[in-house]
Amino acid sequence: MKFAVQVDDLRKVYRLKGETVHALRGVSFDVPEGDYVAIMGTSGSGKSTLLNLLGCLDRPSQGKILLGGYDTGSLSDDELSQMRAARVGIIFQAYNLIQQLTVLENIEVPLYYRGKVTPEDRRRCKELALMVGLKGRLDHRPMQLSGGQQQRVAVARSLINNPDYILADEPTGNLDSRTTEEILALFERLNNEGRTIIIVTHEDDVSEHARRVMRMSDGEIASDYQIENRRSALATAAS
Ligand SMILES: Nc1ncnc2c1ncn2[C@@H]1O[C@H](COP(=O)(O)OP(=O)(O)OP(=O)(O)O)[C@@H](O)[C@H]1O
DSSP states (O other), X not given: OOEEEEEEEEEEEEEETTEEEEEEEEEEEEEETTOEEEEEEOTTSSHHHHHHHHTTSSOOSEEEEEETTEEGGGOXXXXXXXXXXXXXXXXXXXXXXXXXXXXXXHHHGGGGGGSOOOHHHHHHHHHHHHHTTOTTOTTOOGGGSOXXXXXXXXXXXXXXXXXXXXXXXXXXXXXXXXXXXXXXXXHHHHHHTTOOEEEEOSOHHHHTTSSEEEEEETTEEEEEEEHHHHHHHHHHHHO
């Protein structure tokens, strides 16, 4: 089995004004390629801390993160940024688009880390924009788009480098229920096409679209189950 990401005994300690916070207390799990994982948990349980580590946005105090088999611990800061740009597609709750750029230009942004943007890259940006349903909006700027359309741009942007996995932080947190369903349908389609997705969410409705739900509590993984198993457990409990 191939793994998109493997983490072993991850620990993260924050020190703030003399106070020590153990945000992660030894977290270990593997995400096989093609999985769709929802990370849930109460506020303060360590979800954002874990997401930052999975996104190579921060480093653990202790423990190992293997991205596509590469140990990220031995990389310099520059190499870690390169690794993030090449292997992880990140989607944020607030879309994080650049207001001065058009839809197509926003999708291109991760390519700048790699250097030159080729005509072939431009063709792929357009293809992705159409794939996520942005036909007729390619030259619009973020302000001219709805929240759902802006999140579609962010999804296309996350795919431009053909990442090992998509990491989404409350991606539907700012969207109404209909638009949430549309974005989740897009994720489901990407996962059915083989994309690995890891999503942090507070909402059961969102996590139910995943294949696997991991619940965090006080810096640890409290439970980790396949959703089919949960469905059958609920059905057994109800009968
Ligand atoms: N930069 C930081 N400095 C100090 N403490 C921090 C820092 N970031 C997070 N923490 C603490 O680490 C713990 C875990 O925080 P984290 O943000 O990972 O939780 P979370 O599950 O994402 O919460 P939420 O759902 O509210 O976003 C909390 O006690 C938090 O106060």
